[in-house]
Amino acid sequence: MSARRGRPGCPQLRPARARLVRAKEPFTVRIARRISRRTVTAAVVLATVLPLSACGGGSDAGSSSDASGKIEGKITFQTWNLQANFKDYFNGVIADFEKKYPGTEVKWVDRPADGYADKISADAAGGTLPDVVNVSPDLLAPLVKAGLALDLDKSAAQYRKEYLPGAWAGDQVPGVEGTYAFPWYLNTGPLFYNKRLFKDAGLDPEKPPTTYDQVFDAGLRIAKQSGGKIATLANVPTIEDFGRYGAQLTNKAGTGFAFNDAKGVQLLTRYKELYDAKALDPQALTATPESAGHKFLTESVAMNPGSALDLGNFKKQAPNLYKNIGITDQITNTGKVNMYVMGVMVNSQSKRKPAAVAFGHFVTDATRQMAFAKQVAIFPSTAGSLDDPYFTKEDGTDETRVRIAAAKSLKNAVNYTPVQFSDQMKTALGNEVAKALQGKQSPKEALDNAVKACDRLLQQS
Incomplete structure (x- = not known):
C-alpha cells in the first residue's frame, strides 16, 4: 500500500488545515519520520565515542535519578525543525511555564531536520546535550544505552497515568527497565477502500475486512472476479505488518529479532498466495508511494492508506472514486x-533535573498537546484528549472525517516498530520478502535470512 514518505514533525509538520502525512507502510498514515538515513551511523558513533563513565547500567549511570527539589534555574529545550512554523506556540508555552514557576528560565533551541541525529550524537559525546530534548524512539534508544536519558518511571512516575498506556510504552527500550521520554504527539491513519470494487466482487461494501485473513480472502475473491485486473493491496509487508499480524518481533531481551516465528511465516505465505493470484499488485516489489497511490486513484487497487489530503484530491480528480470511498x-x-x-x-x-522534568511534563501535558493538535495534523498522547469534540464531532469536511477515524483507533494503539529497527534493517527485510514472493526461496528461508541480517546489523550498532 502506499503513501508519501516523510519525516515526523519537521519539514512535514504543516498547519492542521493543510494535510496529514501519508504512510508508506500498509494500513497506516505514517507520521513523517524525521529521522535521516544517517541515524544508524550517528547511533554507532554515539555508542563508541561517549565517555565510559556514561555507559552501562541504564539511564542513571553516572548521575542521580532523583528529580525532587525546587523547580528553578535555567534549562535548555531542543526541538526538531519546529521554529519556522510554530514559533509563537512554543514561545507561549515557555512564557506560561516561566510564569507558573518563578525563578525558571527556558532557552529554546531548534535544530534543522537534516543532520539532527548527528547533532544529538555530537552533543552527547561532548557533554553538551540539552536538558530537555525532542526525540523519536530510535534516536532515544542509543541515548538510553549510553546512560543519558532519565528514567521517568523513577523520576516522574506520578505523571504516568496522564498518558495513553501505549504511548508511555513507546519510549521504553527492550532489555532496559524504565521509560525514558514523555510521550508527545502521535500519528496514525485509517484505511481507504473502494466500495464499488468490493460490491462488484460480491462482497458487502459496508463490512470491510478487519483482520488480515479477511483481507486475504477478499483479495483473492476480488482478483478472481476481475480476472486478475484488480489487486487489493499495492505494497509488500513491512515490520509493522508482522507486528499487527501477531508475530513476535524481537526476543524478550531485545537483543535479537524473532519475526521468523510461525506467525511471521504464515503472514508471508499468505502474501505469496496473493502475489501469485495478482491480488497483490504485480508492481508491489518496486512500487513507490506515489505509484501505489496512483493505482488506488485509478481504481486498479481496492485498499490503500490515506489522508484528508487524498480525499480532497479524489473529490477533484476522481469523483467516481470519491463517491465510493x-x-x-x-x-x-x-x-x-x-x-x-x-x-x-x-x-x-542535567544539573536542573526538577526544572527539566517539570518542563518535559508541561510541554506534553493535556492542555499543551490539545492546543498543538489544533495547529498541526497530529494527535495528543494524553489520556482523555481523544474524547474531545475536535476528535469526535463531524463537521462535514474530509479533514475531520479522517481525523475522527484516526483518533478513534489511537486509544489502544501501539508502536510496532522496534526501536532498534533501522532503515538498513528495513531494506534487508524488504529484499528477502521480495525473494519469497518471486519464488526464489520459501517464506521460512526468507525470514530466517532477514532475521540473520538484522541481527548482524544490530550487533554492529
Missing part, C-alpha cells in the same frame, strides 16, 4: 493498530 481502521489481528510516537527526553545528567 469507504474509511475503516487499520487491519490488525491483535486488536491494536500501529502508531508513531514522538517524545520529550530529560537529560539524566
Whole structure:
C-alpha cells in the first residue's frame, strides 16, 4: 500500500488545515519520520565515542535519578525543525511555564531536520546535550544505552497515568527497565477502500475486512472476479505488518529479532498466495508511494492508506472514486493498530533535573498537546484528549472525517516498530520478502535470512 514518505514533525509538520502525512507502510498514515538515513551511523558513533563513565547500567549511570527539589534555574529545550512554523506556540508555552514557576528560565533551541541525529550524537559525546530534548524512539534508544536519558518511571512516575498506556510504552527500550521520554504527539491513519470494487466482487461494501485473513480472502475473491485486473493491496509487508499480524518481533531481551516465528511465516505465505493470484499488485516489489497511490486513484487497487489530503484530491480528480470511498481502521489481528510516537527526553545528567522534568511534563501535558493538535495534523498522547469534540464531532469536511477515524483507533494503539529497527534493517527485510514472493526461496528461508541480517546489523550498532 502506499503513501508519501516523510519525516515526523519537521519539514512535514504543516498547519492542521493543510494535510496529514501519508504512510508508506500498509494500513497506516505514517507520521513523517524525521529521522535521516544517517541515524544508524550517528547511533554507532554515539555508542563508541561517549565517555565510559556514561555507559552501562541504564539511564542513571553516572548521575542521580532523583528529580525532587525546587523547580528553578535555567534549562535548555531542543526541538526538531519546529521554529519556522510554530514559533509563537512554543514561545507561549515557555512564557506560561516561566510564569507558573518563578525563578525558571527556558532557552529554546531548534535544530534543522537534516543532520539532527548527528547533532544529538555530537552533543552527547561532548557533554553538551540539552536538558530537555525532542526525540523519536530510535534516536532515544542509543541515548538510553549510553546512560543519558532519565528514567521517568523513577523520576516522574506520578505523571504516568496522564498518558495513553501505549504511548508511555513507546519510549521504553527492550532489555532496559524504565521509560525514558514523555510521550508527545502521535500519528496514525485509517484505511481507504473502494466500495464499488468490493460490491462488484460480491462482497458487502459496508463490512470491510478487519483482520488480515479477511483481507486475504477478499483479495483473492476480488482478483478472481476481475480476472486478475484488480489487486487489493499495492505494497509488500513491512515490520509493522508482522507486528499487527501477531508475530513476535524481537526476543524478550531485545537483543535479537524473532519475526521468523510461525506467525511471521504464515503472514508471508499468505502474501505469496496473493502475489501469485495478482491480488497483490504485480508492481508491489518496486512500487513507490506515489505509484501505489496512483493505482488506488485509478481504481486498479481496492485498499490503500490515506489522508484528508487524498480525499480532497479524489473529490477533484476522481469523483467516481470519491463517491465510493469507504474509511475503516487499520487491519490488525491483535486488536491494536500501529502508531508513531514522538517524545520529550530529560537529560539524566542535567544539573536542573526538577526544572527539566517539570518542563518535559508541561510541554506534553493535556492542555499543551490539545492546543498543538489544533495547529498541526497530529494527535495528543494524553489520556482523555481523544474524547474531545475536535476528535469526535463531524463537521462535514474530509479533514475531520479522517481525523475522527484516526483518533478513534489511537486509544489502544501501539508502536510496532522496534526501536532498534533501522532503515538498513528495513531494506534487508524488504529484499528477502521480495525473494519469497518471486519464488526464489520459501517464506521460512526468507525470514530466517532477514532475521540473520538484522541481527548482524544490530550487533554492529
